[in-house]
Amino acid sequence: MTPSAAKRAARARPIGVFDSGIGGLTVAAALRDLLPAEDIFYIGDTARVPYGGKSAQTIERYSIEITALLLAEQAKLIVVACNTASALAIPRLEELLKVPVIGVIVPGARAAVAATRNGRIGVIGTRATIQSRAYERAIHALDAGVDITSQPCPMLVPLIEEGWLEDAVTDQVIRRYLEKIVKADVDTLVLGCTHYPLLREPLKKFLGPKITLVDSAANCAAAVKKLLGPLAAPRNRVGRLRVALTDSSSSFLRVAEEALGLQVGDVELIPVRNAGAASLQ
């Protein structure tokens, strides 16, 4: 292959995106909007979902295994569209990978620091994400003076997956989890889980208009655009979204498709084996 042919081939390779399940489709939807020329290969690890209550070690191992599947699809860049995996596996993936890798936490932290006026930021996420303190580290790396209030919200993902998006029960759970955040007088709240944008309306209803919601999806897509640089697909292309899941059962998929207005089409089933770190080239 001539150098220019090799470059063309590299540009046509897909962006690899993964999440523990379906939630990361919020990121895939943002990528489709911002980068319509790019092919996207998305894997949801629905055979082992959720990651949010599992140990750092297990989350790292799963992330490596799913990344190996994306590399087998020639991914030119890896997007970790899962806050839990971003919080716990990115350092190890960065060590192992030859292609660029980007998560949702640093872009979210950057947007939150840009948005806050009073220097007080709230962060909500899964138990594993909050315990990792990854958002705190990322925010303080940008501005050590910011005051952060964090709250794990383990019930929100099940509520979203049950499709109870506009629901009195969900409102009550939101109130319980977010009271502490409101009392801390934050003016910015990071939605630190890719599912949470689906709760934007009930969150806004509870928090009122004065608190800015920072959603990792759009910010991550913008960061991917910047990171792609010369690897970006030619503009005149029409990109395609392929979605693969590690388990065939996904009652939540239709909820997500409808809420995101995303055309997922046929979903592929991809078996996950213990691929291990060796195959990450």
Add this chain to the structure above:
Amino acid sequence: MTPSAAKRAARARPIGVFDSGIGGLTVAAALRDLLPAEDIFYIGDTARVPYGGKSAQTIERYSIEITALLLAEQAKLIVVACNTASALAIPRLEELLKVPVIGVIVPGARAAVAATRNGRIGVIGTRATIQSRAYERAIHALDAGVDITSQPCPMLVPLIEEGWLEDAVTDQVIRRYLEKIVKADVDTLVLGCTHYPLLREPLKKFLGPKITLVDSAANCAAAVKKLLGPLAAPRNRVGRLRVALTDSSSSFLRVAEEALGLQVGDVELIPVRNAGAASLQ
């Protein structure tokens, strides 16, 4: 070994018990109460919990892999202390195993048929359990005339794992799921998930005193006792409970220990690999 020595050795082998997570400890607790001389080796597949929203194929594969780990511990009998795995994996396990295997569904169905006076039984469980119609088949095999009303309750496990056992949110979710069951005028309700006994009080509060709750744990333990026969441990022994998990993270373990009054002690970490059916001897 002489035949009598071999028999003694067989009797001293542990009962192998597994669940997708911690919920099956309700069954382990019932076994400890009824069969204090038996050693119990319990595995919770917390690395892949929950099973309840996953496909039949994946649930069967996971059940086979965990059973292989129990057989490696010389289990003399396998108890599937998980309704979802009982509903979807027992037929295949029965084909593959040389040791007896018992689940929670048949004992629960038997107890429900014995308890009902008006011939109307309700069943609640995970999405996978209810979709499998395993309870309907087991109940109708005993009495084809029984009228069954089933309801998947996907929010109950997350609520229990969050420790919201006496809680207004939980009461509200119970009301929503169980209205249909109450309207069907059942007099017996099968708690078709090993977590649900932890919600016995709020369920009773909503259902009132006229509906009998059938809990698979105690009924399964009684069935195990019967099935053991000559494999039962000598009565003068003091049995031991060992608990192993496939992932180290288990914020729910302390909730379960407290609610069950169960001394779990040190928990072992056991890695799960794709053991496959080959090792099931």
